[in-house]
Amino acid sequence: MKKTEYDQEFKKLADNYETAKRELYIKYAKSQEIFKVGDIIKNNVYTIIIDKITCYVSFGKPEPVYHGYALNKDLSLKRSGERVSIYGNEGVKLIS
Numbered sequence: 001m002k003k004t005e006y007d008q009e010f011k012k013l014a015d016n017y018e019t020a021k022r023e024l025y026i027k028y029a030k031s032q033e034i035f036k037v038g039d040i041i042k043n044n045v046y047t048i049i050i051d052k053i054t055c056y057v058s059f060g061k062p063e064p065v066y067h068g069y070a071l072n073k074d075l076s077l078k079r080s081g082e083r084v085s086i087y088g089n090e091g092v093k094l095i096s
Contacts, residue, residue: 029055041086043093048070050068052066056088
């Protein structure tokens, strides 16, 4: 085996590992989702209506991230149209 062949195989292994790791992160984060698109949720800072859910890895632990528009206390959209994200499920409550 030549050095170039070794480098190519090693790169392929590293790429496959990263792809498999990313897929596992997403699979785990999706299993942790307790809210869905269209739900109104609240944490200690924001109240939002969810329009997108993604994945975030913090300290090796994947968590769902809920994205949406910030709402006023009466659950109407803020005039500014501010978009915010809520990371994870801890301290988050379902409003409706």
